[in-house]
Amino acid sequence: MKLHHVGIITSDIRSGIQHHKALFNLHPITEIVEDPVQKVAVVLLSDPEEGGVPIELIAPLTDDSPISNILREKTRLYHLCFLVEDIEKTMKNARRHGSIIISRPASAKLYNGKRIAFIYTPDKYVVEFLEK
16 A cells, blocks of 8 residues: 555645745646546645655535535545555455444546545544555
8 A cells, every 4th residue: 555645735735825825835746627426526736846655635526525524524635546456455444343334335537537435534534445
């Protein structure tokens, strides 16, 4: 399992990109993708010179987006994402070790249809799994 990205919620994807450019020299490494299944707009950012683990900026597309309530609560650091070989096996292991399943594996447009799933850990934070 490898750390793939850190997800941060923003109310406006374009202003979020500008803030991260100005503050941290993070630039888009993907286009802004609107994912109607997840009801979010997403973009990956990284430092063009230093690389490192990318930041995934996430903005709700609709008021009923899964992240809208989190945004209203003023939470911004949203999740860690781990790249995994077998998402079903990883989810079973997470559940066996006390995690709560937030969402079952589903296709993610940003990752060309690769499956993602979310859990809430016993330590009270959100983890996303992205299947290789």
